[in-house]
Amino acid sequence: MEIVRPQSHRNLFSSNDAVSVPSLPLYRSAPPLEVRLEDFESFAIDRLRVLKGISDGLSRGKKPEEMEKLVKELWKVNMRHQHASEVLNKDIISHFVLRLVYCRTEDLRKWFLSMECALFRYRFRFLTPEAQRAVMDNFDLTCRAVNNVEFESIKEKLGQVARSMGQPSPTVDAIFYKVPFEEVPELVAGRKVFISQGYAYVAMNQVVSLVATLFRSQLSKTLILTNRVAINCCRKWTSSIREQEKHRLTPIVEALSSSYLGPDFSQPREYAEISLKDIDQVAKSSFPLCMRHLFDKLKEDHHLKHGGRMQLGLFLKGVGLNLEDALAFWRAEFSKKVGLEKFEKDYSYNIRHNYGKEGKRTDYTPYSCQKIISSTPGAGDQHGCPYRHFSEENLRAALSRMGVNSRAMEDVMDKVRNRHYQLACTLTFEALHGMTCDAGINHPNQYFSDSQKILQPKKDSSAQNLVTARE
Amino acid sequence: MIPQQESDFDHNYLKPYYGKLFPFADIFKWMTYGHDGKHPGCDQSYFGRREFSFTLKGDFYLRFQSFNNALELENSIKEKCPLKIDIGPVYTVDPAKRHAYAQGDNNVFAPVERELIFDIDMTDYDDVRYCCRGADVCLNCWPLMTIAIKVIDTSLRDDFGFKHILWVYSGRRGVHCWVCDGKARRLTNEQRASIADYYRVYKGNENSHKKVSLMGAALHPFLATSYTNVLKDYFEKILLTSQNLLATEERYEKILSMIPDESIASELRGKWQDSRRSSSAKEDINVVRWEQCKQLLQSGKHKAQGLRRCVEEIVFFFTYPRLDMEVSKHMNHLLKAPFCVHPKTGRVCVPIDPNQCDEFDPTTVPTLFQLLEELNNEGLRADVNGEWNGTSLGNAITLFRSSFLEPLQKACKEEIERSYNLKLQQSKNSVGW
Numbered sequence: 059m060e061i062v063r064p065q066s067h068r069n070l071f072s073s074n075d076a077v078s079v080p081s082l083p084l085y086r087s088a089p090p091l092e093v094r095l096e097d098f099e100s101f102a103i104d105r106l107r108v109l110k111g112i113s114d115g116l117s118r119g120k121k122p123e124e125m126e127k128l129v130k131e132l133w134k135v136n137m138r139h140q141h142a143s144e145v146l147n148k149d150i151i152s153h154f155v156l157r158l159v160y161c162r163t164e165d166l167r168k169w170f171l172s173m174e175c176a177l178f179r180y181r182f183r184f185l186t187p188e189a190q191r192a193v194m195d196n197f198d199l200t201c202r203a204v205n206n207v208e209f210e211s212i213k214e215k216l217g218q219v220a221r222s223m224g225q226p227s228p229t230v231d232a233i234f235y236k237v238p239f240e241e242v243p244e245l246v247a248g249r250k251v252f253i254s255q256g257y258a259y260v261a262m263n264q265v266v267s268l269v270a271t272l273f274r275s276q277l278s279k280t281l282i283l284t285n286r287v288a289i290n291c292c293r294k295w296t297s298s299i300r301e302q303e304k305h306r307l308t309p310i311v312e313a314l315s316s317s318y319l320g321p322d323f324s325q326p327r328e329y330a331e332i333s334l335k336d337i338d339q340v341a342k343s344s345f346p347l348c349m350r351h352l353f354d355k356l357k358e359d360h361h362l363k364h365g366g367r368m369q370l371g372l373f374l375k376g377v378g379l380n381l382e383d384a385l386a387f388w389r390a391e392f393s394k395k396v397g398l399e400k401f402e403k404d405y406s407y408n409i410r411h412n413y414g415k416e417g418k419r420t421d422y423t424p425y426s427c428q429k430i431i432s433s434t435p436g437a438g439d440q441h442g443c444p445y446r447h448f449s450e451e452n453l454r455a456a457l458s459r460m461g462v463n464s465r466a467m468e469d470v471m472d473k474v475r476n477r478h479y480q481l482a483c484t485l486t487f488e489a490l491h492g493m494t495c496d497a498g499i500n501h502p503n504q505y506f507s508d509s510q511k512i513l514q515p516k517k518d519s520s521a522q523n524l525v526t527a528r529e
Numbered sequence: 530m531i532p533q534q535e536s537d538f539d540h541n542y543l544k545p546y547y548g549k550l551f552p553f554a555d556i557f558k559w560m561t562y563g564h565d566g567k568h569p570g571c572d573q574s575y576f577g578r579r580e581f582s583f584t585l586k587g588d589f590y591l592r593f594q595s596f597n598n599a600l601e602l603e604n605s606i607k608e609k610c611p612l613k614i615d616i617g618p619v620y621t622v623d624p625a626k627r628h629a630y631a632q633g634d635n636n637v638f639a640p641v642e643r644e645l646i647f648d649i650d651m652t653d654y655d656d657v658r659y660c661c662r663g664a665d666v667c668l669n670c671w672p673l674m675t676i677a678i679k680v681i682d683t684s685l686r687d688d689f690g691f692k693h694i695l696w697v698y699s700g701r702r703g704v705h706c707w708v709c710d711g712k713a714r715r716l717t718n719e720q721r722a723s724i725a726d727y728y729r730v731y732k733g734n735e736n737s738h739k740k741v742s743l744m745g746a747a748l749h750p751f752l753a754t755s756y757t758n759v760l761k762d763y764f765e766k767i768l769l770t771s772q773n774l775l776a777t778e779e780r781y782e783k784i785l786s787m788i789p790d791e792s793i794a795s796e797l798r799g800k801w802q803d804s805r806r807s808s809s810a811k812e813d814i815n816v817v818r819w820e821q822c823k824q825l826l827q828s829g830k831h832k833a834q835g836l837r838r839c840v841e842e843i844v845f846f847f848t849y850p851r852l853d854m855e856v857s858k859h860m861n862h863l864l865k866a867p868f869c870v871h872p873k874t875g876r877v878c879v880p881i882d883p884n885q886c887d888e889f890d891p892t893t894v895p896t897l898f899q900l901l902e903e904l905n906n907e908g909l910r911a912d913v914n915g916e917w918n919g920t921s922l923g924n925a926i927t928l929f930r931s932s933f934l935e936p937l938q939k940a941c942k943e944e945i946e947r948s949y950n951l952k953l954q955q956s957k958n959s960v961g962w
Contacts, residue, residue: 218747218753221746221747224746239723243722246723247723248726249727254687257690403588437653437731438653
């Protein structure tokens with residue numbers, strides 16, 4: 059495992075020395091602390107509440123400022139401890155317990171990594187400058203500050219970048235860090251940094267992104283290592299701790315990873331199973347706008363590009379369309395444009411792939427709103443979230459085709475202008491069904507099943523099953 | 530329009546093409562990246578872990594083909610005569626053995642290296658070219674590809690520091706780019722996506738409204754440089770006229786619809802609806818109208834929002850490169866190999882020299898028929914360099930070698946030696962107490 063830096067060791071245990079404590083641990087190695095069994099579980103659950111809260115906030119499309127407030131609140135409420143000196147230990151212990159739990163599968167790792175990184179990022183933002191520098195020291199960043207000579211030579215370009223983002227040009231005493239561009243993919247993607255000869259010049263106020271990426275890659279590597287260690291530990295556990303601890307710890311560890319949020323719609327509900335003949339009808343009554351649009355375009359053009367096929371295809375799977383009916387559905391449309399033979403050759407494989415019947419047999423999950431909103435439809439594409447990706451006129455036209463009345467329309471457009479895309483979709487749902495949707499729309503399949511529940515109340519609407527986290 | 534003759538391609542002629550012309554040795558040398566076994570630091574398994582895939586006649590598709598050496602590669606291609614050869618990534622293990630390694634959740638079969646690739650296709654520009662549509666290309670719209678090569682090539686070198694870049698004609702309507710530096714091959718999907726997004730300007734489709742949006746008080750240096758050095762001139766000196774962008778009402782309305790200030794748009798419309806020639810009838814009408822348009826937009830008289838960058842936005846809309854994002858973002862995306870023959874046009878996918886891309890003419894790229902005819906005319910004279918040397922393919926292969934393969938090989942050898950020496954040093958250090 060990793061060598062523990064002497065500094066972090068000191069900071070870990072000398073909790074009296076408030077100044078040298080970096081309030082943001084990097085979780086580089088498991089501390090040799092003794093933990094009471096009750097704390098083992100309760101610390102982890104408290105931290106899990108924080109991570110769940112973050113996950114929730116993100117899927118509701120909260121803006122960065124709102125997320126910052128949310129994280130602060132969540133942390134304050136859940137991660138405090140009656141002894142101030144124990145706060146840091148609780149932080150570290152809870153992280154490592156969850157790491158044990160969430161290292162076990164690819165999906166769990168992915169979720170845990172995303173949430174811990176989000177948590178880290180927001181906590182970093184409200185550290186004091188000294189504390190931030192301490193973290194940066196840990197990542198060997200402070201030595202990569204740009205010297206005056208180099209700064210002078212690129213000052214103009216740095217100014218252009220700043221002004222392109224509506225910020226003032228950097229002053230003479232501004233600090234910039236020169237790092238390989240690979241370490242700041244977000245900043246590169248958004249053209250928010252000057253890049254030259256493979257190096258990105260990161261401004262002080264962008265350091266969060268840099269530190270977050272470094273944290274993420276570090277955590278990602280150790281999660282996989284933890285998995286291997288955990289497997290070995292479990293073997294040791296079961297053999298040596300057999301009678302006593304095994305019955306205490308293992309159930310806790312198991313329960314933690316299943317105590318999760320919402321359904322991922324990978325298993326279709328019974329009542330929502332639809333067949334080929336129902337599709338046209340349910341599309342009109344229960345599809346959310348994004349899927350309705352794709353569906354209509356498919357009927358019109360007898361074709362959809364890859365992004366659209368994925369988004370609509372997986373949605374239909376989640377709604378209960380079985381593979382045979384799905385093939386028939388797509389074949390009926392596509393063969394009108396490309397012919398039967400070409401459909402079998404070029405398209406049917408991918409449909410079977412989506413149902414986990416080809417290739418590496420992954421059973422793909424339908425896309426959530428968060429994923430759809432963040433997609434980037436390009437020329438010829440019809441996928442994405444219309445509330446986000448359509449121009450105002452096109453969106454109004456699409457909504458009125460769906461049957462949204464003019465008053466509701468204004469409320470919806472107001473949400474869109476403020477970039478609350480999922481709330482806009484929720485309002486649309488409420489306008490069309492004449493009922494409120496308190497939970498808010500997070501997933502197209504949720505829109506569908508909620509709609510069907512209202513329109514077909516006779517069928518059994520059993521409680522949704524809680525399944526393991528997937529993003 | 531390039532006339533599409535039915536007889537430009539015939540599957541039967543692929544056999545002699547692969548038999549005598551396809552540069553197997555060069556492709557092999559490229560794909561080994563120096564791991565040819567001649568140095569103790571070479572990874573003998575490297576070439577064997579590379580995926581190739583073949584599209585055969587009758588649209589049979591063979592994925593996960595791999596070969597241990599040049600001869601196996603050559604024999605397989607000569608035997609199967611694929612219509613198309615695609616190159617995939619280098620995996621953790623030999624792709625032929627992948628099933629043995631895919632165990633449930635922890636997938637040990639995964640890509641480890643893959644060139645950074647770009648695919649630019651003329652059909653993505655259909656809304657800004659009037660000379661052709663869809664699969665057709667001509668010399669009036671080809672400059673759009675030239676622009677893309679210049680802008681992207683310059684940036685890959687200056688901004689990202691890459692050196693080993695290969696541009697290839699796709700055989701019909703676009704170009705491919707292969708960035709082969711070690712650093713590029715080892716980029717993660719996220720990093721590839723970030724580079725693709727760095728290059729992304731044109732957003733949206735028929736559903737959205739504004740497709741090019743350049744906000745901010747200044748342009749990012751990359752966009753500013755591209756505009757000043759490439760886009761502006763190509764737009765004003767070539768495309769404006771060759772595409773007649775402002776000559777008719779339908780066309781100028783398209784540009785007017787991109788001006789957010791209605792008063793300016795109407796003023797221009799007023800000037801142009803009156804189709805009397807201006808006094809300087811010699812000057813091209815597109816050029817004249819563009820000048821009028823620029824003057825109003827840049828005069829600073831009208832302070833409407835969104836006007837600041839309007840001129841640039843229009844130029845970017847008509848010229849800036851449009852990349853296929855999906856191709857670049859994923860390590861496992863396959864891409865057609867250079868020197869394949871395009872089945873619809875019969876043209877060979879030849880390399881393009883980015884330093885002379887202005888002179889590249891897609892209408893004169895050698896075709897399969899042409900090459901075989903040349904071979905026949907040369908008689909049985911066997912050139913020591915390979916029979917291609919006497920044909921039009923000669924220049925293409927020479928270019929491939931001198932400007933791309935040789936510098937790449939040199940760099941690869943150096944890298945292998947460096948890391949080998951480093952390992953030796955490290956093991957020496959760890960021996961002592």
